[in-house]
Amino acid sequence: MSFTYEYPRPALTVDCVVFGVDEGGLKILLIERDIEPFAGRWALPGGHVHIDEEIEDAARRELEEETGVDKLFLEQLYTFGAVDRDPRGRVVTVAYYALVRLADHRVRAATDARDAAWFAADALPPLAFDHAKIVEVARARLRGKVRYEPIGFELLPRKFTLSQLQRLYEIVLERPLDKRNFRKKILAMELLVELDEHETGVAHRAARLYRFDERRYRRLVRQGFNFEI
Amino acid sequence: MSFTYEYPRPALTVDCVVFGVDEGGLKILLIERDIEPFAGRWALPGGHVHIDEEIEDAARRELEEETGVDKLFLEQLYTFGAVDRDPRGRVVTVAYYALVRLADHRVRAATDARDAAWFAADALPPLAFDHAKIVEVARARLRGKVRYEPIGFELLPRKFTLSQLQRLYEIVLERPLDKRNFRKKILAMELLVELDEHETGVAHRAARLYRFDERRYRRLVRQGFNFEI
DNA sequence: CCAAAAGTGTTCACGGTACACCCATGC
DNA sequence: GCATGGGTGTACCGTGAACACTTTTGG
Numbered sequence: 426m427s428f429t430y431e432y433p434r435p436a437l438t439v440d441c442v443v444f445g446v447d448e449g450g451l452k453i454l455l456i457e458r459d460i461e462p463f464a465g466r467w468a469l470p471g472g473h474v475h476i477d478e479e480i481e482d483a484a485r486r487e488l489e490e491e492t493g494v495d496k497l498f499l500e501q502l503y504t505f506g507a508v509d510r511d512p513r514g515r516v517v518t519v520a521y522y523a524l525v526r527l528a529d530h531r532v533r534a535a536t537d538a539r540d541a542a543w544f545a546a547d548a549l550p551p552l553a554f555d556h557a558k559i560v561e562v563a564r565a566r567l568r569g570k571v572r573y574e575p576i577g578f579e580l581l582p583r584k585f586t587l588s589q590l591q592r593l594y595e596i597v598l599e600r601p602l603d604k605r606n607f608r609k610k611i612l613a614m615e616l617l618v619e620l621d622e623h624e625t626g627v628a629h630r631a632a633r634l635y636r637f638d639e640r641r642y643r644r645l646v647r648q649g650f651n652f653e654i
Numbered sequence: 655m656s657f658t659y660e661y662p663r664p665a666l667t668v669d670c671v672v673f674g675v676d677e678g679g680l681k682i683l684l685i686e687r688d689i690e691p692f693a694g695r696w697a698l699p700g701g702h703v704h705i706d707e708e709i710e711d712a713a714r715r716e717l718e719e720e721t722g723v724d725k726l727f728l729e730q731l732y733t734f735g736a737v738d739r740d741p742r743g744r745v746v747t748v749a750y751y752a753l754v755r756l757a758d759h760r761v762r763a764a765t766d767a768r769d770a771a772w773f774a775a776d777a778l779p780p781l782a783f784d785h786a787k788i789v790e791v792a793r794a795r796l797r798g799k800v801r802y803e804p805i806g807f808e809l810l811p812r813k814f815t816l817s818q819l820q821r822l823y824e825i826v827l828e829r830p831l832d833k834r835n836f837r838k839k840i841l842a843m844e845l846l847v848e849l850d851e852h853e854t855g856v857a858h859r860a861a862r863l864y865r866f867d868e869r870r871y872r873r874l875v876r877q878g879f880n881f882e883i
Numbered sequence: 884c885c886a887a888a889a890g891t892g893t894t895c896a897c898g899g900t901a902c903a904c905c906c907a908t909g910c
Numbered sequence: 911g912c913a914t915g916g917g918t919g920t921a922c923c924g925t926g927a928a929c930a931c932t933t934t935t936g937g
Contacts, residue, residue: 429656433705434663437735437746476662476744480735504733504748506666506709515705517666517748519733588888605891606927629887630934817916834918835900858914859907 435506435515439484440471440556442502442520442563443494444546445527446580450596451546452527453560456491459540462512463553469560470541471518484521492541498524498579503562510555522563524579571597575616575652578637586624586632587611594654614652616642664735664744668713669700669785671731671749671792672723673775674756675809679825680775681756682789685720688769691741692782698789699770700747713750721770727753727808732791739784751792753808800826804845804881807866815853815861816840823883843881845871 443454455467470491474483481499488494499521506517527543544550546564549557571577577593578585591607611617618638623631642652672683684696699720703712710728717723728750735746756772773779775793778786800806806822807814820836840846847867852860871881 427658427660428662429658430663430665431656432702433657434659435666435703435705436659437664437666473661474664474735474746476664477737479737480733480746501732503730504709506703506748508706508708517703517709519735519746586889603927603929604889605929608890609892610926626936627888628936630889630936632889815916832900832902833916834902837917838919839899855909856915857909859909859916861916 433515435517436511437474437480438471438516438518439474439480439487440469440505440518440520440559441484441488441499442469442522442560443488443492443497443525444522444563444567444580445525445530445543446593446596447527448592449545451564452543453546453549454492454494454525454541455544455549455552457540457542458553466553467544467550468553469520469556474519480519481521484519484523488523492530494523494525494530498576502559502566505555505559507555518559520559520563522566524567524576526580526582528582567597568599572654573652575637575642584620584622584634584636586634588632590635598654610654616645616652662744664746665740666703666709667700667745667747668703668709668716669698669734669747669749669788670713670717670728671698671751671789672717672721672726672754673751673792673796673809674754674759674772675822675825676756677821678774680793681772682775682778683721683723683754683770684773684778684781686769686771687782695782696771696773696779697782698749698785703748709748710750713748713752717752721759723752723754723759727805731788731795734784734788736784747788749788749792751795753796753805755809755811757811797826797828800883802880802882804866804871806883813849813851813863813865815863817861819864827883839883845874845881 445452445454454470456470458464458466458468470488472483472487472491474480478486481501484499485495488497488499500523502520502522504517504519506515508515510516510518546560549560551557552560571594577590577597581589581593587608590611591602591604594607595602616638617635620634620636622634624634625631674681674683683699685699687693687695687697699717701712701716701720703709707715710730713728714724717726729752731749731751733746733748735744737744739745739747775789778789780786781789800823806819806826809822810818816837819840820831820833823836824831845867846864849863849865851863853863854860
């Protein structure tokens with residue numbers, strides 16, 4: 426079967442920069458390519474957009490197929506279409522970035538048949554195509570966005586300690602934050618629900634757990650509230 | 655001549671939301687379609703991306719062809735690809751937004767053969783395709799971006815008064831600003847060069863003209879400076 | 884009892900905001 | 911001389927930043 430057009434058309438793909446955070450810092454999910462070009466190189470998960478499929482759906486489908494990751498925060502990043510970005514011909518890719526709770530997804534991705542693995546964002550292997558550039562754009566977007574939208578919570582377990590939250594921000598923003606000021610500010614927003622639970626299995630005083638109150642956030646936004654760290 | 659592929663491919667287009675500002679407020683440049691679908695309706699300037707052409711170049715080319723507008727601020731906005739957004743079939747469009755100095759472009763666009771015209775952003779006619787949605791996304795982006803990047807200057811003549819600048823921000827941000835505070839803040843950034851010129855032809859005290867010091871801005875950015883209104 | 888992280892308040896400097904009058908110019 | 915916008919300073923308040931010690935828990 427084949428499809429014919431009066432003018433040549435670029436191929437359309439999606440690529441996803443999937444971020445996770447753990448004690449070691451910011452991580453990015455990559456898959457190892459098994460076909461040319463760039464066979465054996467690591468690359469962003471992605472693939473072709475089906476002709477009757479929404480672009481964002483294609484991104485979710487590829488993530489699910491290649492890495493088993495689903496139900497995550499996903500947002501369009503930028504469209505990359507340099508004429509020479511793929512040696513096979515003109516390929517335009519709509520890049521997305523995604524945030525996942527690493528603890529929930531670590532094993533599944535790492536053991537997947539397609540050889541997916543998490544890499545420290547500061548020590549990525551050489552990437553296929555222009556994927557290194559896409560990653561840079563995604564990191565800049567994450568850094569910028571985390572400050573004025575509460576997307577950081579997408580990277581933490583649903584129940585978290587204030588120290589975990591602070592470390593998350595320190596990792597993404599790449600600078601240290603003052604503990605007292607951080608707590609004062611985040612608690613003053615009244616977006617966190619104090620739970621009657623504490624950490625377990627730590628060799629020191631167990632910290633209280635909190636969860637992010639998404640409903641309340643949405644209500645406040647409607648009233649003109651602006652999240653900001 | 656024809657082009658054949660193993661799998662179906664969407665068509666790839668660009669569309670541009672071109673903003674201008676005058677005394678009457680925020681304006682958007684539209685062209686009247688002369689072919690189906692939506693013949694006779696107003697639409698965003700745009701068209702197909704050539705197979706060997708960078709996407710942004712396509713946007714500039716279409717703007718130049720359809721409206722005579724060139725050498726302007728142009729930035730990618732978002733990629734729209736809803737399956738049903740074009741009745742002729744799958745068409746994915748990479749939307750851009752552009753800022754122009756209206757005084758320089760008003761006549762050329764309005765008298766162009768393809769029937770281009772400026773419309774008040776708050777009173778657009780019904781638009782073709784999903785262009786109303788694209789415009790909404792573009793307005794939100796402009797509102798957000800104008801506050802922390804000095805792109806407002808792209809909308810003013812190179813020499814402008816502080817009142818013009820203030821009115822520009824009031825129009826884009828859709829709220830009034832305090833005159834003294836605005837002047838204090840913008841002058842404190844030391845990004846404006848005070849010229850030895852004043853307005854002419856006004857029936858009141860002539861205001862001093864300023865220009866934006868782009869070099870200095872870039873130098874400050876490198877040192878970690880953040881523009882903010 | 885020791886190590887490790889949790890948890891907690893105050894002070895100070897700066898920037899944002901509110902606010903009203905005189906000045907220069909053209910008609 | 912009058913209408914029109916240009917141009918200017920100060921006082922108050924709230925937020926951001928700096929900063930150190932006690933508490934709790936497990937080992």
